[in-house]
Amino acid sequence: MDFTGRTAIVTGGAKGIGRGCCELLAQNGANVVIADMNLEGAKEVEAALCEKGLSAKAVQVNVKSVADVRNMVKTAAGMFGSVDILINNAGILHTTPIEDVTEEEWDNIVDINLKSVFFATQAVLPYMREKQYGKVLNLSSLAGRNGGIANGLGYSATKAGIIGLTRGFASRLAKDGINVNAIAPGSTDTGILDTLPQEKIDDLVSKIPLGRFGKTEEIANVAVFLCSDEAAFVTGAVVDVNGGMYFG
Template sequence: MARFSGQIAIVTGGSGGLGAALCKALVAEGAKVYATAFDQSRAEQNGRTALAAEAGIALEYVDIRQTAELQEWVGSVRRREGRIDMLVNAAGVCPLDDWRDVTETMWDEVFAVNAKAVFFACQAVLGGMIERGSGAIVNVGSVAGFNGGLVTTPAYGASKGAVHTLTKWLAAKAAPSGVRVNAVAPGPFRSAMTDAFTPDMRERLSRNTPDGKIGEPEDVVQSILFLVDSAASGHITGTTLDVCGGLYMR
């Protein structure tokens, strides 16, 4: 039997490279997945192609920056299915602007997606999970939340640091009820974001990463699957798993 057979999962950022790969992996393991897409045109495009064509994946446009919209969507999934077994907050934005060019609008945008939406998505599912006495949440942080980021804007590292701290707070709150909250902290991996890196950025990251390479989405996906799998990680909560080839040491 598939390890997540019959479970209901929600994934924010389901139309991104990591999110789409994760959705497919969860379905392959038996879960039914509801996922958000931040960009409506991308949601519609993916709805006509590979992602939504996968049996068991429902991809919907949701502006997760708008708390009421995000929480209404989560509530609609719960009403439809009766419960939510797992949440993965995979949505994120990562401007590469120089720190001198950071504006208030940019800062607010990064925090709205990377940190605020994480909390309010967790808030929307935790009540039901705590009441049932089971559930798993994984928040996607970043190695930049520990080392500040080698090539990213400071708002990105600061927002991901907030995710790591929030994960610990929520884990402590939920643990007595049997609900686990963890995070992963990826380093750079092959994605639309890293495709935008300049050759100098890539060289700097490779030089500073002990294993000398940029990761693959599957590296992060497998780490998330481990953390949502209570049979494999049932005694793990409040932790952030580094998936970065050792870059956190730099």
């Protein structure tokens, strides 16, 4: 894969799958914008990549804010000339039982996990349409496929919504030379699992046919491939990367 001359924004790029995507994109020549609420963490990734002679810049963004998202895209284009790739990775998990979910919690997870995907994609369209080229990759989840196992329904609903957005964007933007795809990871060894009690983690592992959690680099490999020219004839796809937990 060769991303020389391409500029990529990765939301939630300071850790986990997002960081893995940033590293792989940069290693293959992309200018990478590490967009995260955690600016210190994003700067750590920037420093690690720049130390290797790679092109990276940290940008702080609150993906709940449409104004922040638009500024993120404008900043990235100002630094590197345009935006060619967007990976909508930012997201949060919740495990609140149905009876205990509040309106505030529901709105928060919808804003972070789903609203941000729509408005970040909207914001990059002028740059991609101008070049008649673009790649958008959305992070859904196994929970968006099957309703979830250990997570709350707000998480499942937002990740299912991402699948709908992916297919809707793909059909509408194909004429503009823009590929839009998603991946649906299963349980992956990232910090997000730290919010789960050990008994739930053990139960999750027991349900994975391959017998282990996915690794962040394994998820990033598929995500970045879908952003490459090698996947130029793929759009509207949702690729399951979950150790055999779901066959879609």
